[in-house]
Structures are given as structure tokens and as C-alpha cells.
Amino acid sequence: MQVSNTRQIKQLQFGELFFRKGLALSALLLGIILLSIFITILVASLPSIKAIGISFFYGKTWNPVENDFGGLPFLIGTLVTSILALIISVPFSISVGLFLGEYFTKGFLSVFFKNSIELLAAIPSVIYGFVGMFILVPFVRDLETSLSLPPYGVGIFTASIILSIMIIPYSVSLIRQVIMLVPSSLKEAAYSLGATRYEVIKNIIIPYTRSGIGAGILLSLGRALGETMAVTMLIGNSQILPTNIFAPSNTMASVIANEFTEATGDVYLSALIEMGLFLFVVTTIINVIGRQIIKRFSID
Amino acid sequence: MERGIQIRKYKNIVLKTGVVLFTVIVTLPLLLVLLYIFKRGISAISWDFLANLPKPVGETGGGIFNALIGSAIIIGIAALIAIPFGVSIGVYLSEFRKTKLAYWTLLSVDVLQGIPSIVIGIVIYLWIVKTMGSFSALSGSIALSLMMLPSIIKSTEETLKLIPDSLKEASLSLGVPYYRTILKVILPAGISGILSGVMLGIARIAGETAPLLFTAFGNPFTNTNILKPMASLPLVIFNYAISPYDEWHELAWGAAFLLILFILLLNTLTKLAEKKWRVQF
Amino acid sequence: MESTILKSENFSAWFGENQVLKKINIEIPRNNIVAVMGPSGCGKTTFIRCVNRMHELTNDTHVEGTIFYTKNDIYKMDPIILRRFIGMVFQRPNPFPTMSIYQNVIAGYTLNGASLRKPEKDELVEDSLKKAALWDEVKDMLHRKGTFLSGGQQQRLCIARALAMKPEILLLDEPTSALDPISTAKIEELLFDLKKNYTLLIVTHNMQQAGRVSDKTAFFYLGELIEYNDTKEIFTNPKNEKTQNYITGRFG
Numbered sequence: 001m002q003v004s005n006t007r008q009i010k011q012l013q014f015g016e017l018f019f020r021k022g023l024a025l026s027a028l029l030l031g032i033i034l035l036s037i038f039i040t041i042l043v044a045s046l047p048s049i050k051a052i053g054i055s056f057f058y059g060k061t062w063n064p065v066e067n068d069f070g071g072l073p074f075l076i077g078t079l080v081t082s083i084l085a086l087i088i089s090v091p092f093s094i095s096v097g098l099f100l101g102e103y104f105t106k107g108f109l110s111v112f113f114k115n116s117i118e119l120l121a122a123i124p125s126v127i128y129g130f131v132g133m134f135i136l137v138p139f140v141r142d143l144e145t146s147l148s149l150p151p152y153g154v155g156i157f158t159a160s161i162i163l164s165i166m167i168i169p170y171s172v173s174l175i176r177q178v179i180m181l182v183p184s185s186l187k188e189a190a191y192s193l194g195a196t197r198y199e200v201i202k203n204i205i206i207p208y209t210r211s212g213i214g215a216g217i218l219l220s221l222g223r224a225l226g227e228t229m230a231v232t233m234l235i236g237n238s239q240i241l242p243t244n245i246f247a248p249s250n251t252m253a254s255v256i257a258n259e260f261t262e263a264t265g266d267v268y269l270s271a272l273i274e275m276g277l278f279l280f281v282v283t284t285i286i287n288v289i290g291r292q293i294i295k296r297f298s299i300d
Numbered sequence: 301m302e303r304g305i306q307i308r309k310y311k312n313i314v315l316k317t318g319v320v321l322f323t324v325i326v327t328l329p330l331l332l333v334l335l336y337i338f339k340r341g342i343s344a345i346s347w348d349f350l351a352n353l354p355k356p357v358g359e360t361g362g363g364i365f366n367a368l369i370g371s372a373i374i375i376g377i378a379a380l381i382a383i384p385f386g387v388s389i390g391v392y393l394s395e396f397r398k399t400k401l402a403y404w405t406l407l408s409v410d411v412l413q414g415i416p417s418i419v420i421g422i423v424i425y426l427w428i429v430k431t432m433g434s435f436s437a438l439s440g441s442i443a444l445s446l447m448m449l450p451s452i453i454k455s456t457e458e459t460l461k462l463i464p465d466s467l468k469e470a471s472l473s474l475g476v477p478y479y480r481t482i483l484k485v486i487l488p489a490g491i492s493g494i495l496s497g498v499m500l501g502i503a504r505i506a507g508e509t510a511p512l513l514f515t516a517f518g519n520p521f522t523n524t525n526i527l528k529p530m531a532s533l534p535l536v537i538f539n540y541a542i543s544p545y546d547e548w549h550e551l552a553w554g555a556a557f558l559l560i561l562f563i564l565l566l567n568t569l570t571k572l573a574e575k576k577w578r579v580q581f
Numbered sequence: 582m583e584s585t586i587l588k589s590e591n592f593s594a595w596f597g598e599n600q601v602l603k604k605i606n607i608e609i610p611r612n613n614i615v616a617v618m619g620p621s622g623c624g625k626t627t628f629i630r631c632v633n634r635m636h637e638l639t640n641d642t643h644v645e646g647t648i649f650y651t652k653n654d655i656y657k658m659d660p661i662i663l664r665r666f667i668g669m670v671f672q673r674p675n676p677f678p679t680m681s682i683y684q685n686v687i688a689g690y691t692l693n694g695a696s697l698r699k700p701e702k703d704e705l706v707e708d709s710l711k712k713a714a715l716w717d718e719v720k721d722m723l724h725r726k727g728t729f730l731s732g733g734q735q736q737r738l739c740i741a742r743a744l745a746m747k748p749e750i751l752l753l754d755e756p757t758s759a760l761d762p763i764s765t766a767k768i769e770e771l772l773f774d775l776k777k778n779y780t781l782l783i784v785t786h787n788m789q790q791a792g793r794v795s796d797k798t799a800f801f802y803l804g805e806l807i808e809y810n811d812t813k814e815i816f817t818n819p820k821n822e823k824t825q826n827y828i829t830g831r832f833g
């Protein structure tokens with residue numbers, strides 16, 4: 001099967017070059033898209049940054065009609081909701097990580113729970129929100145009544161619970177990975193000295209995986225900060241600075257979801273985009289740091 | 301001594317019990333969500349539900365035909381954009397592992413994966429909806445294609461990395477050009493992994509709502525023009541769920557049931573694809 | 582009258598800074614079997630991978646000097662074209678896992694986008710498998726996957742695949758090192774038959790094998806071609822002390 005004529009050879013060489021360049025180009029394009037995303041939201045935030053300035057972060061009133069764009073209630077709402085979700089999720093994430101990474105690494109139980117956790121991650125946010133409205137909200141309302149709080153049902157607490165369920169799968173998969181990376185020689189050395197499993201976990205596994213587990217939790221915080229739909233449906237959408245964890249509130253993501261299509265006026269829209277910029281920057285930093293820790297951990 | 305051992309054994313048992321208990325608790329929400337959706341959803345499903353449009357408030361019945369068509373179109377176009385793009389980036393990453401571009405691209409994939417979906421929605425709104433002057437299914441598809449890229453890129457890269465170099469050399473030594481070697485030897489050998497990445501990507505975007513709020517927007521009527529606003533299952537669920545009307549909640553439960561069914565199906569297919577089409581080297 | 586089909590001139594090759602071939606000058610006559618021998622790491626594989634320009638596929642490599650295929654400088658030819666004249670069989674059998682035996686044999690054509698008619702394909706498959714002495718063993722299961730075969734059969738399938746391209750030269754890199762003695766014997770027999778139509782360059786660690794099958798032997802040591810002569814001469818009357826040491830087993 002021989003090719004001799006020069007035109008065919010030229011064609012082959014062209015195809016070859018074209019293909020390689022095409023692959024590199026597609027990779028380059030991804031970087032360009034990412035950069036453009038950043039530049040786009042940065043530029044679109046400028047009107048708001050100019051008009052509102054730093055008071056965007058400490059202003060307590062959000063009243064677009066009066067041109068008041070204080071983002072503090074949403075900043076607080078976002079932080080409290082996410083951190084509460086994180087606090088709820090951590091004991092569960094570490095337990096499931098140990099379950100899948102140490103106690104049951106093979107066999108039916110392992111497969112069953114691993115698949116269940118994966119499915120937990122596969123359920124869309126909007127469905128968590130929907131089911132939450134019908135199951136969790138009445139429950140929280142009863143709880144609030146018995147605590148003699150205003151029985152809203154919706155609020156930071158409700159959103160945090162759903163949020164914690166949604167972020168557990170992410171931290172579990174990372175925590176499980178790092179736990180499985182603990183060298184078995186280390187564990188065996190401890191067992192051979194008569195250590196119990198509890199002692200091996202406490203003295204070998206946890207210290208060894210501390211940074212990896214931290215990174216897993218950090219990355220799940222990144223998820224929580226930007227999570228939109230379920231939170232929007234359960235947090236109560238209040239513009240007022242929350243006073244306790246049962247109060248209705250808003251996160252940055254839920255404000256954007258609620259008000260973006262109705263935002264009239266350049267500064268208003270731009271202020272919403274600035275919240276997007278803030279979310280983008282914070283989650284990107286969290287992501288890069290978290291991944292870096294995990295990467296370093298896997299190489300060691 | 302005796303007591304010390306007793307205490308140690310006791311701690312050991314307590315920890316294990318705790319771990320098992322917590323793990324079981326974590327899976328309860330899954331069970332609860334699935335059961336609840338099935339219970340409320342099944343009764344909503346009927347031929348009318350699948351073939352009709354939503355009825356105005358106050359009338360019972362009606363369906364979500366518009367959303368089914370819309371979701372199919374939006375997801376289909378998103379996949380058409382994301383698959384070739386994602387696979388070629390994955391090929392680049394596995395073929396040119398050590399380059400600077402590969403390093404930055406991998407970082408970009410991680411960053412893209414972490415961007416909140418609502419932010420993607422904003423950006424696509426600014427890029428496309430604002431430029432074209434109208435919400436459109438196309439803009440929704442583009443937003444979703446960005447969201448499914450990471451899973452396609454990662455699964456392609458990870459699958460191809462595992463394919464032995466000897467296979468590529470076998471092809472090149474037969475005088476097969478590089479591009480044909482990649483397209484006809486390497487990609488078919490990695491097909492199971494790539495397909496499962498694609499299906500996981502589709503499962504992920506099928507329920508995405510936030511990026512569609514300001515792009516595809518939703519539409520109470522059946523629309524197949526991708527330059528116009530279009531309905532989709534997650535949007536219907538959201539809009540009807542937050543409405544105060546029981547009839548609309550009913551529609552939302554039905555839609556949620558279908559969406560969950562679709563996602564479960566894709567997840568199962570993914571597991572099957574990983575087994576069934578795996579190529580033995 | 583023997584004509585030279587392959588000839589290298591002051592040929593050197595590098596991996597990064599590491600020079601692994603040093604000014605190799607060698608002439609390979611047509612229709613001969615030439616064995617390439619030498620201790621591990623001396624550059625045998627690198628040399629034959631330079632002949633069909635597979636060496637340059639590794640990142641950060643370069644070469645100096647040149648190699649002529651007949652009258653053509655291979656570095657002025659397109660590597661894709663060159664590789665169709667010079668086939669290669671690897672140390673480990675590497676049939677295409679997604680293809681049947683039949684498809685494997687004609688893979689060089691289908692992958693290159695050539696359209697053959699069914700009878701042409703059938704003939705090519707039968708002919709190539711017969712040349713590779715595999716036809717009788719697989720003729721009833723041509724449509725099973727190539728990876729189902731035993732290691733020795735897979736290696737002969739790879740030889741058939743290379744032969745189907747009708748090359749002039751066949752490069753073999755320790756083609757029997759991963760195989761059992763019976764498969765090895767079969768392949769050695771096969772090489773002998775192939776000599777009539779092809780020129781073979783075979784890398785081997787096994788001195789008996791070199792002695793049994795080759796016409797000429799090249800002895801490499803630390804990237805240099807130490808001695809190159811008729812196989813009989815090399816084994817009975819080596820000129821160089823290093824060659825002598827090697828064939829008498831004084832170093833490995």
C-alpha cells in the first residue's frame with residue numbers, strides 16, 4: 001500500500017499538522033473562555049463598583065428602588081448558611097469517608113453505600129428544594145413553634161440542612177480517596193503493636209490525612225457558597241440582616257436568581273453581577289487551593 | 301490492665317457503630333427524596349401529562365409536553381457542542397501531558413468545574429442573550445455545554461492515559477497518520493470511559509436550573525425554534541414549585557418524577573457502559 | 582550480487598542530553614537477516630526505532646547523521662510513507678483490541694482509509710496469515726478478537742499485519758522475548774521463510790537465536806557499533822575483545 005504522488009503526501013502532512021494544532025487550539029480555547037468569563041463579569045461589575053464602592057460589603061440595606069445597594073445581609077446570609085451546612089456535614093462526611101475508605105473498602109456494603117452517595121450527588125438542586133419545601137419546611141415550622149420562634153419554616157436553618165446533604169457527596173469522595181492513600185505498611189505497623197482499629201484511625205489515619213480531609217471540606221465549602229436553587233427555594237428571601245439562624249435570609253446566589261431578570265437600571269444589574277464576581281473569585285480561590293493540597297497529598 | 305483493654309475495646313466498638321450509624325443516616329435523605337418523588341410523581345403521570353401543554357391556573361389537568369421537548373432540544377445541543385470540544389481537549393491532555401499548555405488547561409478544568417452555575421448563567425446572559433436581544437434555547441445550551449465539559453474532559457483524559465502506548469505505536473508503524481491513529485485506534489479503545497463521562501455529564505446538566513433562568517428562560521408553549529425562549533423540565537419544576545397553586549404543584553411533581561427517572565437511568569447506563577464496552581488490552 | 586537496502590552514515594541519536602547512539606555506520610544487504618545484539622541499554626531498540634523514524638515520537642529526542650533507504654535519505658521522506666516501506670514488530674504482541682483477527686490483518690489498509698473490495702481483503706488476509714504461518718490455526722475463527730489468541734499467535738498476527746502492508750524491510754524488536762520456547766521456534770522458522778522476500782532486522786538478546794537465524798550480526802556496546810560481520814565470523818572469530826567477551830558470556 002504505497003503512496004507516491006506528492007499531492008497525496010502534501011495532503012497527509014497538512015492533515016497531520018491541522019489535527020495537532022486543532023487539539024492544542026481546543027485546549028487553548030478553554031483557557032481563553034475561562035479568562036473571558038472573568039473579564040466579562042469584571043467589566044460588567046464596574047458600574048456597580050464605581051457607584052457603590054466598598055459600601056457594597058458593609059451596607060445593611062438593599063433597596064434597589066431607593067438606589068441602596070448594601071450587600072451585607074447577603075454576605076452574612078451566604079456565610080452563615082454555608083458554614084452551618086459545613087458544620088452539619090463534617091461529622092457525616094468523615095464517618096462515610098472512614099466507612100468507605102477504611103472499614104468497608106470492598107464487598108456489597110461498600111458498593112451499595114458508594115452508589116447511594118453518588119446518587120445523592122446526582123439529584124438536582126431544584127428537586128432538593130422542592131422536596132425540602134414539602135418535608136423539611138413543615139418540620140422546621142413545628143420545631144420553631146415549640147421553641148416559640150416565629151414559625152416561618154423557611155430560613156437559614158432549613159437551607160443549611162438541605163445544603164449539607166448536597167455537599168456531603170463531594171467531601172466524601174475526596175475524604176475517601178485520601179484515606180485510601182494511607183500506606184498499609186503504616187497501619188500494619190500499628191496493628192502489629194496491638195493497636196485497635198480505633199487507635200489506628202486516631203493515631204495513624206487522621207493525622208496522616210489531616211490536610212487532605214481539610215481540603216475535601218474546603219472544596220465542599222466552595223460548592224456550598226455557590227449553590228443556588230435549593231437555597232433560593234428554602235431560605236425565605238428576606239433582604240433584612242438575619243438575627244438568628246432560624247431567620248429568613250438570602251444568599252448572594254439566591255438574590256441573583258430572584259432579581260436578575262427583573263433588575264431595572266444599570267447599577268442594579270451590575271450590583272447583582274458584582275455578587276457573581278465575588279462568588280466566582282472566592283470559589284476559584286478555594287478550588288485552586290483545595291486541588292493543590294489534594295494533588296500534593298496524592299504525590300507524597 | 302484488664303480494665304484498660306476493656307476500655308480500648310469499648311472505644312473501638314463505639315467508633316465503628318458511630319461510623320456505620322452516620323453512614324446509614326446519610327443515605328436516608330436519598331431514600332426519602334426518591335420515595336417522596338415517586339409517591340407524588342406517579343399519580344401525576346398520564347398520557348395527558350406527557351402530551352399536553354400546561355393549563356391556566358384553576359383548571360386541573362394539563363401537561364408538560366413543552367418542557368419535555370425543550371429539555372431534549374436544549375440538552376441535545378449542549379451535548380453536540382460539548383462532546384467534540386471536550387473530547388479533543390481530553391485527547392490533548394493525554395497526548396501532550398508535559399506541556400505548559402496542558403498544565404494550565406488542567407487547572408482551567410478544575411476552575412471551570414468549581415464555578416457556581418448561576419455565574420455561568422450570568423456570563424452567557426451577557427454574551428449571548430444581551431447580544432441577540434432575546435432569551436433563547438441556544439444560550440441555555442451553551443451554558444449547559446460549559447457545565448458538562450469538565451466531566452467529558454476528565455473522563456476522556458483519564459481513560460486515554462490508561463491505554464498502552466504500544467497500541468499507538470502499532471498503528472503508527474503501519475504508516476497510519478497520527479490523526480487517524482487517534483480517531484480510529486485510540487478513541488475506539490477508550491470508548492467505554494468516554495461514553496460514561498458523556499452520560500454523567502448529561503445527567504449532571506439535565507437537572508441544572510440556575511444557568512437556565514436567564515438564558516433559556518422558559519416558555520408556556522411548545523417551541524422548537526432555538527433562538528426563542530424554551531421550556532425545560534427543571535425550569536418547570538422550579539416555576540411551578542414556588543407557585544401557590546396545587547394544580548401546578550401536581551405538574552411539578554410529575555416533572556420531578558420524570559427528571560429523576562431520567563437521571564437514574566443515565567447513572568445505571570453509565571455503570572453498564574463501564575463494564576460492557578470496556579476494551580481488554 | 583547483493584544490493585544495499587539500508588545504510589546509515591555517522592548516525593547518532595539522543596534522548597535529551599543523553600547520547601545513546603554514537604556515529605553508527607552500517608550497511609544492510611537486501612534479503613538478509615541481520616541480528617542486532619548487545620547488552621541491555623546499548624541502544625539496539627533505539628537504533629531500529631530510528632530506522633522507521635519512531636524514535637522521534639518520543640519527546641525531547643534528536644538525531645544527527647543520516648540513514649538511507651535504498652537511495653533516499655529517510656529524514657527527507659515523510660515518516661508516514663517511510664513506515665509503509667519499513668514494517669515493525671514489537672517486543673510485546675500488540676494486536677488492536679477492538680478488532681477481529683481478520684480486521685487486524687488488514688488494519689494498515691482500513692486505518693489508512695483505503696477501500697478494498699471483499700475478495701481483495703480475503704486474499705490479503707489469507708496470504709498474509711499464511712506467510713506468518715498462522716493461517717491453519719486461525720482460519721476458522723477469523724472473526725474473533727485478536728486478543729483471544731495465545732501470546733505466540735498474537736505475535737504472528739502482528740507479523741501478518743506488518744506483512745500485509747507489503748513492506749520491503751521488517752524490523753523486529755526481540756519478537757520472541759515474551760514467548761514460550763514452542764512459539765519461539767515457530768517464529769524463528771517463519772523468519773527463515775520470510776528472508777526470500779524481505780530484509781529483516783532483528784534485535785535479540787539470545788545468542789543462540791542470532792546464531793540460528795541471521796546472516797549477519799551487528800554487535801552494539803554503549804551506543805557504538807563495535808563489530809559487524811557475517812554471523813559465522815562473529816561467533817567463531819570475533820575481531821574485537823568486547824564482542825568476544827559478550828559471546829562467551831563474560832558480561833551480560
Ligand SMILES: Nc1ncnc2c1ncn2[C@@H]1O[C@H](COP(=O)(O)OP(=O)(O)OP(=O)(O)O)[C@@H](O)[C@H]1O
Nearest residue numbers: 596601619620621622623624625626627628639786
Ligand atoms: N524513553 C526514553 N527516555 C530516555 N532515555 C531512554 C528512553 N528509552 C531508552 N532510553 C535510554 O537509551 C539507552 C538505550 O536504550 P535502548 O532501549 O535502545 O536499549 P536496548 O539496547 O534496546 O536495551 P534492552 O536490551 O534492555 O532492550 C538506555 O540507556 C536507556 O536508558
Ligand SMILES: [Mg+2]
Nearest residue numbers: 625626627754
Ligand atoms: Mg530494547
